[in-house]
Amino acid sequence: MPAPFLIGAHMSVAGGLHCxxxxxxxxxxTCVQLFTHSPRVWKLPQFTEAAATTFQTARRNAGIQCVVVHAPYLPNCASTDTTLRARSCAAIAHDLRIADAIGADYFVMHPGSARGATPATAIQRVADTLLQVHAAHPWRCTFLLENTAGGGTLLxxxxxxxxxxxxxxxxxxxxxxxxxCLDTAHAHAAGMDLCSDTGIAAIFNTLIHTVGMDALRLIHCNDTPVTCGAHRDLHAxxxxxRIGARGFQLLLAQPRLRALPWILETPKDTARSDTRNANLLRQWFALGAR
Ligand SMILES: [Zn+2]
Ligand SMILES: [Zn+2]
Known part of the structure; x- marks a missing residue:
């Protein structure tokens, strides 16, 4: 039997994580992504063992194969401000404890912003902060760094x-x-060509010679209205x-990408938006099997 398409979306946890x-x-x-709490507040969320059990039972009953926790937006592991960095470390470690308690497979975080520092210094700072996070909570899930649209001081x-x-x-x-984690909208905004075979081959080649192909574990599948290389983060x-049907069809024809979980972070204009977006990807996944 061919492998199933692992598809899901970022979902609200209003009412509890199990929602x-x-x-x-x-x-x-078959997959889901969530924030453990509002991503734009610092207050660390309350969390109980009972909530973890409820979530795990709901997941088992639903047959969900992949759970992703997305880090909140306020922490910045690259900040030059030591107080903000310490706060970021505590917030990320707390979120990772929740991710592990609910049995999440992946935890996704953006590297941060390097205002007032060279990229090399900022990268070292992110690494040092992550080492502190790991010392505070040696995570059991897989920690994924997400590619960004770049521009300005964004790492x-x-x-x-x-x-x-x-x-x-x-x-x-x-x-x-x-x-x-490869976010398709961010990759396009960062100047990567997802809309041609040669563009995708070049991306794979860069992956192989940097993080390694095996390091790619998750796709954030988002289209975007911005032009390639515009360094703006907008999802469509x-x-x-601009990635369009052709781009996603090409991506879904790649065996290495077909095996990964795909998470939608597309607009939720109506209650049917996620289903519509997922159904298109399901169709193209089926096409790619031929
Ligand atoms: Zn993200
Ligand atoms: Zn994303």
Whole structure:
């Protein structure tokens, strides 16, 4: 039997973490991504063993194969401000404890912003902060750094930068618990060509020579209205942006990508938006099997 398509979306946890599973079930998803709390507040969320058990039971009953926790937006592991960095470390460690308690497979974080520092210094700072996070909570899930749209002082637009961070943390956390998440909208905004065979081959080639192909563990599948290389982070419905049907069809024809979990972070204009976006990807996944 051919491997199933691992598809899901970022879901709300209003009402409790297990509500994300309920939403995923409604769309017949096999994966789900969530924030443990509002990503734009610092207050560390309350969390109980009972909530973890409820989540794990809901997940088992729903047959969800992959759970991803996305880090909140406020922490910045690259900050030059030591107080902010310490706060970021505490917030990320707390979130990782929750991710492990609910049995999440992956934890995804953006590397951060390097204002007032050279990229090399900022990368070292992210690595040092992650080592402190690991000392505070040696995570059991796999920690993924997400590629970003780049621009300004934002780190992580290239696999080179993600690789430099991972290399500096690898002695503490095993390679199996470190990797990267490829966000298609961010990659396009960062100047990567997802819309041609040669463009995708070039991306794979860079991956192989930096983090390694095995480090790629998760896809954030988002279309985007911005032009390639515009360094702007805007997400669009699948097939309605610049990556378009052709880009996603090409990506879903790649055996290495077909085996990974795909998470939608596309607009939720209506209750059907996620289903519509997922159904297009499901169709193209089926096409790619031929
Ligand atoms: Zn993200
Ligand atoms: Zn993303």
């Amino acid at each position: 994300a599973i309920d939403h995923a079930v409604r769309h017949q998803f 992580g637009a290239s696999f080179d930068e993600l690789h430099a961070i991972i290399r500096a943390v690898r002695h503490a956390a095993p390679a199996a618990r470190l990797g990267i 419905h699948i097939g309605r942006g």
